[in-house]
Amino acid sequence: MSSRQPSPSPRRRSLLRGSLAVPAALAVPAALAVPAALAVPALGVPTPAGAAPALARSGRPRAEWGVQAGDVSAHSGLVWVRSDRPARMIVETSATESFRNARRWRGPLLGPGTDFTGTTRLHGLPAGEQIHYRVRLADPDDPRRTGEPVGGTFRTAPKGRKDGVRFLWSGDIAGQGWGINPDRGGWRIFEEMRRRDPDFFLCSGDNIYADGPIPPSVTLPDGSVWRNVTTEEKSKVAESLTEFRGAFRYNLLDENLRRFNAQVPSLVQWDDHEVRNNWYPGQILDDARYTEKNVDVLAGRSLRAFSEYYPISTLPPGDEDGRVYRVQRHGPLLDVFVLDMRTHRNANSPNRQPEDATGILGARQLAWLKRELSRSRAVWKVIASDMPLGLVVGDGRTNFEAVAQGDPGAPLGRELQIAELLRHIKHRRITGTLWLTADVHYTSAQHYDPSRAAFKDFAPFWEFVSGPLAAGGFQATKLDGTFGPEQAFIKAPDRANTSPAETPQYFGEVDIDADSGELTVRLRQEGGGVLFTKVLEPGRVGQ
Secondary structure, three states: OOOOOOOOOHHHHHHHHHHOOOOHHHHOOHHHOOOHHHEEOOOOEEOOOOOOOOOOOOOOOOOOOOEEEEOOOOOOEEEEEEOOOOEEEEEEEEOOOOOOOOEEEEEEEEOHHHOOEEEEEEOOOOOOOEEEEEEEEEEOOEEEEEOOOEEEEEEOOOOOOOOOEEEEEEOOEOOOOOOOOHHHOOOHHHHHHHOOOOOEEEEOOOOOOOOOOOOOEEEOOOOOEEEOOOOOHHHOOOOOHHHHHHHHHHHOOOHHHHHHHHHOOEEEOOOOOOOOOOOOOOOEOOOOOOOOOEHHHHHHHHHHHHHHHOOOOOOOOOOOOOOOOEEEEEOOOEEEEEOOOOOOOOOOEOOOOOOOOOOOOOHHHHHHHHHHHHHOOOOEEEEEOOOOOOEOOEEOOOEEOOOOOOOOOOOOOOHHHHHHHHHHHHHOOOOOEEEEEOOOOOEEEEEEOHHHOOOOOOOOEEEEEOOOOEOOEOOOOOEOHHHOEEEEEEEOOOOOOEOOOOOOOEEEEEEEOOOOOOEEEEEEEOOOOEEEEEEEOOOOOOO
């Protein structure tokens, strides 16, 4: 079991007491000011009629959407902010909350080209240390005019094995019309996750539901009413860049999430609902809700907004190639391989073709993944997949959306690419791999073993599923026997699209012990309950 305690570490206790809590001013972003009749007093968040900053405002720049850190390694990390007007981003970092001997970073100019968002890359940081940071926004015409600083913190990855690792994962936010409910105090699960004191949070995709409008209210089966905070951009499917930006911005109306972002750095991937349900490159929509039918156009707009609203090292401006897949190294105990099963896939189909070079990853990403797994010297190698491997996820009556297609025989279609990867892992003797995912809106644990499989040239491994965080719950899907999965645990509702008021929301927790190297996975539900626990030993195959 992990040597780390569930309670906050001493270096973070002052944060949890509130010294770096989101300032009270953030409860009501002034940039969203609307008539009082539209306000939602229970959350302290208005229902905005529009959210784009004005290009000319009196006073000083304000960072009312909070701060985020992302892609944090041993010596670097990204810090994100959004301004209410044109401004210069300035970041200060320190080893203490007093900000004595602070280091200053001059960030980018924030303007309409990035929806007034920006990230600053921090480098040369000490490994395994708590980094306190604060962001100031300066008037670009008068650098002396700065707004109130907004603070956050994160812990850099350790250089050695003296410290263990704890991180959380989940996905699926603001889906199926279940938005921020003021009567429930918003997305309280983010506050619950913040109190778990993780080193980082892996968001496994569906960060937004660009194809899922948020209505003002929904009547539940028992006759009660679910109320949502609403915005103009979330009143329809996202098509324009403005609407995609508004969909990403919607989440930041929740003060639980803003508080979480200020304390817990993120490692974010995407899936289909950042664009549209079950999308694939080259798709032309037959959907009356859309005037733009070309999915490639929609995906390009979404990816731009995605890169503006999350601190991701491999997207512009950090990397002009603009790829979501990447590896994040977290000291000698852990490497996380973040996949993109959306951008490079082939078209959804019956998925039974005997040859498939493109698959769900694309040839280039598969080659990258095999190469990086072979290079990894970490004890544990987490493959962060935005879709499950052996769960059958359909797309209509005859097509399939994920890897499996329900045929328990030899690999076909996209399974061929996964078989090639699993074979590579076995023959290169790559130990310590496990798969984490979300997507299906329930939680489960599957063990894959060649003794039960049609395809046998691989080493046994585990796959863990969590989510949703703030979306509808769905029934369990069937298992495909090609890679021999056996379900050790599952919890799912018995009908489609149960509300978060009816069924719990889920997140997963991973603890790696510094002394033994043991990795413990806990599947958790909202309210603090541990549903399932599995302890894996390092260096072993087929546990």
